[in-house]
Every structure is written in structure tokens, then in C-alpha cells.
Amino acid sequence: xxxxxxxxxxxxxxxxxxxxxxxxxxxxxxxxxxxxxxxxxxxxxxxxxxxxxxxxxxxxxxxxxxxxxxxxxxxxxxxxxxxxxxxxxxxxxxxxxxxxxxxxxxxxxxxxxxxxxxxxxxxxxxxxxxxxx
Numbered sequence: 001x002x003x004x005x006x007x008x009x010x011x012x013x014x015x016x017x018x019x020x021x022x023x024x025x026x027x028x029x030x031x032x033x034x035x036x037x038x039x040x041x042x043x044x045x046x047x048x049x050x051x052x053x054x055x056x057x058x059x060x061x062x063x064x065x066x067x068x069x070x071x072x073x074x075x076x077x078x079x080x081x082x083x084x085x086x087x088x089x090x091x092x093x094x095x096x097x098x099x100x101x102x103x104x105x106x107x108x109x110x111x112x113x114x115x116x117x118x119x120x121x122x123x124x125x126x127x128x129x130x131x132x133x
Contacts, residue, residue: 003048
């Protein structure tokens with residue numbers, strides 16, 4: 001906790017998270033862009049972002065935001081890239097690997113859409129069901 005900025009260490013108990021899932025996801029993705037370079041990754045780590053992301057991930061109800069958190073956490077806890085690949089935005093990805101990654105992203109997106117549809121179609125647990133007489 002000491003690594004967090006002072007403002008975050010002493011948040012009042014009534015502090016609320018951002019209610020809009022799209023904004024939460026955009027913020028996580030913005031932090032992901034900050035981690036593209038070695039100095040950026042070091043700065044994000046030094047500010048204790050992992051602790052905040054861990055808590056967000058455990059609370060987050062939206063699967064696509066949780067997935068974005070997981071990807072960012074992997075960058076933060078992973079090994080540093082080898083020399084010459086410090087800037088992740090400039091890494092040349094072979095075409096076949098890029099196609100595989102795009103396919104995985106597509107499958108992941110389809111899975112998220114299926115889960116969202118299942119949640120929308122699932123009956124509410126608190127709704128009383130009429131019992132046959």
C-alpha cells in the first residue's frame with residue numbers, strides 16, 4: 001500500500017468506482033499504452049498499479065474489462081523483453097503470428113458476446129416464480 005500515491009492510500013470509505021464499464025476499460029487500455037516502453041512499465045509498476053488492478057479485477061462484473069485487466073497485469077508481472085524490443089509498439093510481429101493473435105482475439109470477443117447474451121437471457125435470481133397450484 002505504501003507504493004500507492006498518498007491520495008489513493010487514504011480514500012474515504014464512500015468513494016465509488018467509475019460506474020461506466022466502457023470508461024473503466026478505456027482507462028485500463030490507456031495504462032496499457034503507457035507500458036509500451038521500458039520506462040513506462042517501470043513507472044506504472046512503481047506507482048503500485050498492480051495493487052489497484054488486482055482489486056479492480058476481483059470486483060469487476062464485466063468480462064471484457066476483466067480481460068483488459070488480465071492483459072495489463074501480464075505485462076506488469078511478466079519478464080522484460082530482450083534488448084532491442086523494449087518498445088512494444090515497435091516490435092515486428094511475423095505475419096503468421098499476427099494472424100493467430102487476431103484469430104484468438106476474435107474467439108475471445110465471440111466468447112465475451114456469448115457470456116453477455118447468456119447474462120441477458122438468464123432469469124433474475126430474485127424474481128419470484130409462480131408455482132403451479
